[in-house]
Amino acid sequence: MSGDTRSRNGQPAPTSDERQLPAHLVERVRQAVRLVGLPLAAETGGVGVCLEREGPGEGPVDHVVIRWRTSAELWATAEDERPDGPAEKLRNTTLTAMEDALSELLAAGGLVVAKHPFTRSLAVWGIEGPPPVE
Numbered sequence: 001m002s003g004d005t006r007s008r009n010g011q012p013a014p015t016s017d018e019r020q021l022p023a024h025l026v027e028r029v030r031q032a033v034r035l036v037g038l039p040l041a042a043e044t045g046g047v048g049v050c051l052e053r054e055g056p057g058e059g060p061v062d063h064v065v066i067r068w069r070t071s072a073e074l075w076a077t078a079e080d081e082r083p084d085g086p087a088e089k090l091r092n093t094t095l096t097a098m099e100d101a102l103s104e105l106l107a108a109g110g111l112v113v114a115k116h117p118f119t120r121s122l123a124v125w126g127i128e129g130p131p132p133v134e
Contacts, residue, residue: 020053023113025064025124028131032109035132041069049102055119063123065116066106068098108132 014067029051033040039048052065070091099122106113110129115122 006070021051021061021064024127026051028109028111028127029064029124030102031131031133032106032111036105037082047071054116054119054123063125064111065121066099066102066113067121067122068102070094078085 023084029049033049041048041050047069050067050069053061054063054065054066055061074091074094075086078091080083081087103113103122106124110127111124112126112128113122113124120127
């Protein structure tokens with residue numbers, strides 16, 4: 001993402017992929033993630049919280065899938081080593097721990113968070129409370 005693309009509030013604007021998602025959910029997720037100091041993968045170009053689309057390739061969607069993206073180095077090392085090796089264990093533990101943490105922090109930020117009923121991906125489905133910071 002280009003560092004000089006800014007939204008009204010001075011924060012980096014949503015990426016083209018994020019623009020295909022419900023804007024009100026993207027904005028709230030990005031706010032909560034920034035408030036706790038986690039990186040957004042779209043801004044770092046790598047590691048961080050990734051907001052994705054899941055569902056039909058075209059048309060509107062009603063949720064935002066949330067994933068944690070680990071470093072390319074950890075991912076590649078885990079793929080190259082024997083199954084259940086140390087890098088794979090670290091990668092899998094990191095993904096599970098970050099998904100659990102993201103679920104809790106986004107819920108605390110007033111968002112409706114639940115696993116997708118078919119894919120089991122972590123997703124934000126709506127807003128149920130005020131933002132932590134106006």
